[in-house]
Amino acid sequence: MADRNVQVLLANRPEGWVTESDFKIVENDIPKPKPGEILIQNHWLSLDPYMRGRMSAGKSYAAATEIGDVMTGGTVGKVISSQNPKFNEGDIVVGSTGWQLYATSAGDGIAKVDPNAVPLSAYLGVCGMPGATAWIGLLEHCTPKTGETVLVSAATGAVGSVVGQLAKMQGCRAVGIAGGPKKCEYAVKQLGFDACVDYKAGNLYEDLKAACPDGVDCLFENVGGEVMDTSLAVLNPFSRVALCGLISGYNATEAYGMKMIRSILVNRVNVRGFIVFDRIDLYQKAVGQLVRWVAAGKIRYHETVAEGIRTAPKAFIGMLKGENLGKQVVKLT
Numbered sequence: 001m002a003d004r005n006v007q008v009l010l011a012n013r014p015e016g017w018v019t020e021s022d023f024k025i026v027e028n029d030i031p032k033p034k035p036g037e038i039l040i041q042n043h044w045l046s047l048d049p050y051m052r053g054r055m056s057a058g059k060s061y062a063a064a065t066e067i068g069d070v071m072t073g074g075t076v077g078k079v080i081s082s083q084n085p086k087f088n089e090g091d092i093v094v095g096s097t098g099w100q101l102y103a104t105s106a107g108d109g110i111a112k113v114d115p116n117a118v119p120l121s122a123y124l125g126v127c128g129m130p131g132a133t134a135w136i137g138l139l140e141h142c143t144p145k146t147g148e149t150v151l152v153s154a155a156t157g158a159v160g161s162v163v164g165q166l167a168k169m170q171g172c173r174a175v176g177i178a179g180g181p182k183k184c185e186y187a188v189k190q191l192g193f194d195a196c197v198d199y200k201a202g203n204l205y206e207d208l209k210a211a212c213p214d215g216v217d218c219l220f221e222n223v224g225g226e227v228m229d230t231s232l233a234v235l236n237p238f239s240r241v242a243l244c245g246l247i248s249g250y251n252a253t254e255a256y257g258m259k260m261i262r263s264i265l266v267n268r269v270n271v272r273g274f275i276v277f278d279r280i281d282l283y284q285k286a287v288g289q290l291v292r293w294v295a296a297g298k299i300r301y302h303e304t305v306a307e308g309i310r311t312a313p314k315a316f317i318g319m320l321k322g323e324n325l326g327k328q329v330v331k332l333t
């Protein structure tokens with residue numbers, strides 16, 4: 001157990017690409033829980049694309065992180081002191097306590113998890129918010145039918161890797177888009193995608209046509225920009241788009257101009273932007289099912305692990321650049 005708390009703060013609002021100078025690492029005393037609070041020692045930290053949006057001041061679905069505040073982020077850890085009757089010392093909990101080794105909480109948004117069901121870090125990825133995002137986005141918004149083709153961008157990321165496997169469970173043809181031959185090989189050989197297109201190869205439209213000879217019935221979009229634009233060109237009439245993320249534009253200083261938007265009109269495409277917590281009523285159902293599937297070996301996952309809280313800024317930037325495979329996490333203890 002560390003004798004000091006270490007926190008990563010937002011130091012600047014980045015313009016364009018995030019740099020390590022946009023963060024500030026500080027040490028301070030371990031906080032003491034007040035009446036009604038718990039003290040959590042965080043074991044794992046989640047790094048996710050949405051955090052880039054929280055670093056900016058523009059209008060969004062969630063409030064921006066203020067300069068000088070601890071960076072927002074999901075964590076899993078152990079309750080080491082409790083003045084809250086709902087929690088006991090030793091409880092393993094998941095919540096959004098931020099980029100820090102220790103945190104106090106009144107218990108709002110903190111949930112107990114079973115440390116014996118799946119590895120603790122999985123509660124931040126395949127059995128956490130990214131997995132639930134995949135479950136809700138695909139099953140509730142794309143509503144795939146047996147025999148349909150599901151196209152997934154960022155197919156080897158934390159969300160996309162789950163989407164592809166869920167699509168196969170629904171009896172669909174799963175086609176991924178990823179960056180580089182190694183990621184595509186992983187998507188097909190390890191995750192079970194029927195095909196994967198390397199967008200870096202320079203022939204995205206032709207390769208998508210070859211991988212999706214019957215067109216695309218459901219597009220699960222995580223990337224945006226040119227990747228999404230090209231994907232629109234292979235959509236079938238009355239297809240569905242679950243618009244989950246636009247990571248290609250999170251660090252851009254100018255918006256990408258869509259060229260194939262006419263496809264949405266002529267193919268009568270249903271495009272649905274969504275945030276996972278809009279369906280909080282389904283969140284626990286999704287997580288519970290994912291935990292059972294992971295425990296049974298029905299869903300595979302991979303993690304890219306950074307060691308230590310001080311590596312979080314570099315690992316976060318690498319994730320935004322697509323350097324990770326699967327879920328990016330930071331091991332804190």
